[in-house]
Amino acid sequence: MADAVVRHVVTFGRVLREAGLEVGPGRLADALAGLDHVDLTRQDDVYWTLRQTLVARSEDLEAFDRAFRAWFLRAPTAPLRREPGGETVRLVRRAGAESKRPDERGAEGEKESLGYSPEELLREKDFATLTSEEFALVSRLMTELAASRPRRRSRRLRRDRQGRQLDMRRLVRASLATGGDAVERSARDRIHVPRKLVVICDVSGSMEAYSRALVLFLHALVGSGRGVEAFAFGTRLTRLTPDLRGRDPERALVEAAKRVVDWSGGTRIGASLKAFNDEWGRRALTRGAVVLVVSDGWEREDASLVGTEMARLARQAYAVVWVNPLKGHPDYQPLAAGMRAALPSIDRFLPGHNLASLEELAEMLSGIERRHAA
């Protein structure tokens, strides 16, 4: 192949990498090998060959198309850079300021629980009133918490003498010595694996005091193993799972903040749930999953949409759990229109305003059965 073509493709690969695609040497080699087999004067064939060898995810197709137009067709396009992370700074600063503000309920709690260990005190303390040291301790405890996950029976089998299925391979081998008679029982049984868990977390202004703690909890959940998907919404929905995969929760928080552009910008629960159902529910992400919605239920727009979309969600999911930090308040009544509309579709309704309530949540998740009353 002509050197010029090779150079062209290699440079194009660099352009794609800048646009956020993962283009390794293997893919470039495939692209060049592919171009060997097509007519280079046919622009559409060149386009398809490059696209099919260099792109691996449908989410990257748009970026690829823009890069292709810019690079091969010299068409003017908007720059491919990601949005700057101006939001981050605001979030971190605000969260820090928040943690120093004294809160009546938190102070009361401390008075009441005199004589308990510091950890014990911390468990009951509202997230909105934590200092940064307390926050660090809470985040460690959360990691332990997140390890308990709802389980389902897998179809995979493991050796188990009390099991229900005979281990034929072992049996046949053993029968050799006895002329075809099975003397000893070899059996296998299904193992239990974690059930899929989908978390959809409200990070809008009304939830701000809790979002930081909850993002940490989400991070611990995603880190607890496979099969956890996390989403955040405010005025719209974004997927958080990739941001939460890293090891460092604080960084995960910063990364998440970058993506959730409308952090603290009002809530559209119904529209966000609809976006979730349309894109992810349709792909059966929620089928057989425990879905955890974390929100105070303050819908800025039409509350009836919350009802419709929650019903859609509940039909697909194994069970729906709603966590509302406001429910931690003794006088709480689900009066918010969005919350009321959602209630009929909820299997379990829990607070989530402090560590103790997250513990309750984790315990409930590990033993959840379908269709509890809320």
Added chain:
Amino acid sequence: MKVTSIDELEAALAAADYLPDRGLATALYLSLRLEKPVLLEGEAGVGKTEAAKALARVLDSRLIRLQCYEGLDVAHAVYEWNYSRQLLHIRAAQEGTVREEELFGPEFLIRRPLLEAVESPEQVVLLIDEIDRADEEFEAFLLEVLSDFQITIPEIGTISAAAHKPAVVLTSNRTRELHDALKRRCLYHWIGHPSLEREIDIVKVRVPGVPERLAAQAAAFVRGLRRLDLAKPPGVAETIDWARALTALGRQELDAEVVEQTLGSVLKYHEDLLTVRDDALQQLVEEARAAR
């Protein structure tokens, strides 16, 4: 047949009653020439599985299909021992004369799709359908098979693909992200909904005896449905089913009444059926009738 250009493959697929767009034809062609699996993604009903079937018809090869599901394991994907035969064999023989190697030999092996594809002396098309439904453990195993086209059975040894590597088509509905390593082995093609003209052509090819006008109106109507905000927008598969139903009813063209009666073969969700009725339905019918 031996395919030597994209044009040729495109024509051959059309002759096999499958009308791909240029992108899909390119993907399948490159997959054959580079001997790499191709991963097809797209909404349900856009013809991912059909593409593999059509490819098998074109190549005049056997199609071996592995339908993935949660919990799919080696015993169902690769091989299993035929235990009842083994036990009978032990019983029939004189006591103590059966050796273990004999018992775990090829004649007692039940071949599942992957082993069949690797062992086959002729080229086959291996369709691994809905890979996203299988567990991640299985995906890792599949990765090994797809990189070397060989399978190891502890009792027998390693079996490698004969002269021809199978042509491999994987499909995914994107219920979860596939492992990068697996994607790296594959060419990737996203199948979108076809253009109106192509969809009309597809209906005409797949529904024998469909009146020209009906094909055009049905395709235009379904296209209109995809613009709406539906829980499950219909794919080409639904257009074909519907055109078939309408043809069976002896229809020459669409009207609101027949659409109402038959819409269940296009929309599979109750809430979607509720969205598309009365005025919305009337308007779509009018648009579809005006299309040609």
